[in-house]
Amino acid sequence: MHYIGIDIGGTTTKAGRVDALGAIAESVKAPTRAENLENLIDTIGSLVSRLAAGAPVSAVGVGIPGLRNSRTGIIQTSPHIPCLRNVNLEKLLQEKLAIPVIAENDGNAGAYGEWRCGAGKGLQHLAYITLGTGLGCGLILSDALYRGASGYAAELGHTVIELAGRQCDCGRTGCIETRVSGPGIVQTAREKNVSGDISTAQSIFAAAMQGNDGAKAVFEDTGRYLGVVCANLINLLNLQTIVISGGVMASGDLLINAAREEAHRRAFAASALDCPIVQSQLWPDAGIIGAAMLARDNS
Amino acid sequence: MHYIGIDIGGTTTKAGRVDALGAIAESVKAPTRAENLENLIDTIGSLVSRLAAGAPVSAVGVGIPGLRNSRTGIIQTSPHIPCLRNVNLEKLLQEKLAIPVIAENDGNAGAYGEWRCGAGKGLQHLAYITLGTGLGCGLILSDALYRGASGYAAELGHTVIELAGRQCDCGRTGCIETRVSGPGIVQTAREKNVSGDISTAQSIFAAAMQGNDGAKAVFEDTGRYLGVVCANLINLLNLQTIVISGGVMASGDLLINAAREEAHRRAFAASALDCPIVQSQLWPDAGIIGAAMLARDNS
Numbered sequence: 001m002h003y004i005g006i007d008i009g010g011t012t013t014k015a016g017r018v019d020a021l022g023a024i025a026e027s028v029k030a031p032t033r034a035e036n037l038e039n040l041i042d043t044i045g046s047l048v049s050r051l052a053a054g055a056p057v058s059a060v061g062v063g064i065p066g067l068r069n070s071r072t073g074i075i076q077t078s079p080h081i082p083c084l085r086n087v088n089l090e091k092l093l094q095e096k097l098a099i100p101v102i103a104e105n106d107g108n109a110g111a112y113g114e115w116r117c118g119a120g121k122g123l124q125h126l127a128y129i130t131l132g133t134g135l136g137c138g139l140i141l142s143d144a145l146y147r148g149a150s151g152y153a154a155e156l157g158h159t160v161i162e163l164a165g166r167q168c169d170c171g172r173t174g175c176i177e178t179r180v181s182g183p184g185i186v187q188t189a190r191e192k193n194v195s196g197d198i199s200t201a202q203s204i205f206a207a208a209m210q211g212n213d214g215a216k217a218v219f220e221d222t223g224r225y226l227g228v229v230c231a232n233l234i235n236l237l238n239l240q241t242i243v244i245s246g247g248v249m250a251s252g253d254l255l256i257n258a259a260r261e262e263a264h265r266r267a268f269a270a271s272a273l274d275c276p277i278v279q280s281q282l283w284p285d286a287g288i289i290g291a292a293m294l295a296r297d298n299s
Numbered sequence: 300m301h302y303i304g305i306d307i308g309g310t311t312t313k314a315g316r317v318d319a320l321g322a323i324a325e326s327v328k329a330p331t332r333a334e335n336l337e338n339l340i341d342t343i344g345s346l347v348s349r350l351a352a353g354a355p356v357s358a359v360g361v362g363i364p365g366l367r368n369s370r371t372g373i374i375q376t377s378p379h380i381p382c383l384r385n386v387n388l389e390k391l392l393q394e395k396l397a398i399p400v401i402a403e404n405d406g407n408a409g410a411y412g413e414w415r416c417g418a419g420k421g422l423q424h425l426a427y428i429t430l431g432t433g434l435g436c437g438l439i440l441s442d443a444l445y446r447g448a449s450g451y452a453a454e455l456g457h458t459v460i461e462l463a464g465r466q467c468d469c470g471r472t473g474c475i476e477t478r479v480s481g482p483g484i485v486q487t488a489r490e491k492n493v494s495g496d497i498s499t500a501q502s503i504f505a506a507a508m509q510g511n512d513g514a515k516a517v518f519e520d521t522g523r524y525l526g527v528v529c530a531n532l533i534n535l536l537n538l539q540t541i542v543i544s545g546g547v548m549a550s551g552d553l554l555i556n557a558a559r560e561e562a563h564r565r566a567f568a569a570s571a572l573d574c575p576i577v578q579s580q581l582w583p584d585a586g587i588i589g590a591a592m593l594a595r596d597n598s
Contacts, residue, residue: 170567
């Protein structure tokens with residue numbers, strides 16, 4: 001039997017038909033039509049139809065960017081897709097698709113994917129951190145997806161590590177996301193007066209790879225901030241691994257080595273020893289696979 | 300049946316005989332003789348004997364300051380009682396006392412006490428924060444004491460909220476403990492040039508109560524830092540309550556109101572709504588009661 005996993009991103013919605021072991025059999029994508037709810041649901045519906053044409057599908061899992069109330073199923077807030085606010089997306093999709101639909105926060109879905117099928121397989125305690133437009137996170141604690149009181153847990157991007165730090169989109173200051181994210185990397189490059197094209201994290205990374213020392217320093221600096229937040233997680237949760245994922249994975253070792261070094265310098269030695277910081281094994285599909293595995297395990 | 304709970308502090312070891320519902324029937328204390336392990340164990344042994352003379356006791360629980368490996372029972376490090384390093388205290392005590400002994404990190408024991416018998420009774424997800432010489436913590440997540448991979452979890456005092464902050468005893472900078480603890484409060488008073496006796500957090504609080512505005516500002520400032528770390532916990536773990544305990548409880552509302560205000564300003568509104576910040580119901584006995592309840596539930 002197959003399951004469909006859907007990852008609703010700010011610009012692109014990706015979907016995959018996934019087998020019971022977590023392998024993607026077929027994948028499709030479409031621009032996220034966030035202008036209104038009807039268009040968004042139509043897009044998802046047509047992705048599901050295309051995938052379901054290939055093989056029988058028994059359930060659909062959807063990863064949603066934003067705070068989703070796990071008791072009511074209602075999305076509390078979704079900064080990049082405002083039409084999802086106050087919506088029970090899984091209920092609407094289930095009515096439209098006539099198939100069981102499970103929804104989950106997208107960071108949680110990614111964590112679930114890495115835990116079931118990827119870099120965290122077999123572990124009891126792990127964090128999944130994904131770097132993109134923002135900093136997403138999911139937690140597996142004591143052998144289960146950790147959701148907290150209402151499903152809002154794992155908002156790591158808006159924890160503070162630098163009280164008098166940068167202004168964040170959320171309205172507060174010092175959130176780690178202002179440093180460790182695509183826009184954060186661009187801002188750091190601007191502040192360091194890096195030469196060349198510094199319009200995106202990708203272009204800054206390309207410059208680093210071509211030997212631009214300023215661009216390299218940006219990634220090392222970002223990695224150190226990532227290391228501080230990893231140290232906080234290690235000291236607080238004594239994890240068995242932290243899985244790093246997301247668009248900046250393309251920067252490979254440059255970022256992650258700096259993060260490892262800083263985390264090991266800052267965390268308690270005994271706890272740091274328990275917790276390797278590793279790259280995602282499922283990137284860029286952790287969200288799709290995780291959502292499909294959530295559908296498999298909860299439908 | 301009764302249980303003995305022991306709270307080994309840096310200067311005083313406190314012990315209580317506790318009934319099966321968590322009420323203290325009798326309590327005793329003695330100076331912590333940390334100069335060597337034999338004297339420390341003798342002290343604990345004589346406290347247990349005194350308490351056991353009053354009623355039958357079926358198990359002993361001990362709260363230990365430091366990192367205790369939950370898989371081996373060996374204490375990895377105990378900054379204030381160095382003779383505990385590399386020791387399996389529960390094994391030594393069990394041999395001496397001929398009664399089941401359960402050991403646990405002291406922050407974890409306090410959290411367990413508040414969860415079983417105090418301000419967190421009946422909740423699934425909570426943090427317990429205790430302010431004294433340092434900042435201790437314990438976590439109850441998903442209806443169980445959360446220990447992490449090796450029992451080292453909940454080292455909240457050494458999470459960073461101010462990267463370029465004060466030097467910490469642990470060798471790093473910016474740990475929340477450098478602000479929110481007895482010594483942190485004294486340092487803040489010094490930096491603010493508060494007049495009068497500012498030798499201890501207690502004397503600074505006494506000055507605040509007598510209308511010293513500078514001393515008041517110290518507690519409000521400390522409360523705001525406590526609020527930031529509460530906001531981090533709320534955003535990361537979507538808790539149902541945070542219980543504040545420890546010596547600074549004497550300062551009552553001054554500190555905790557500032558913490559509440561800052562936490563609500565900084566955490567996501569939906570998550571903050573889930574999580575009242577409350578005072579300990581068991582202080583100063585949360586550690587004793589928690590250790591006894593751990594003995595009750597695990598022996």
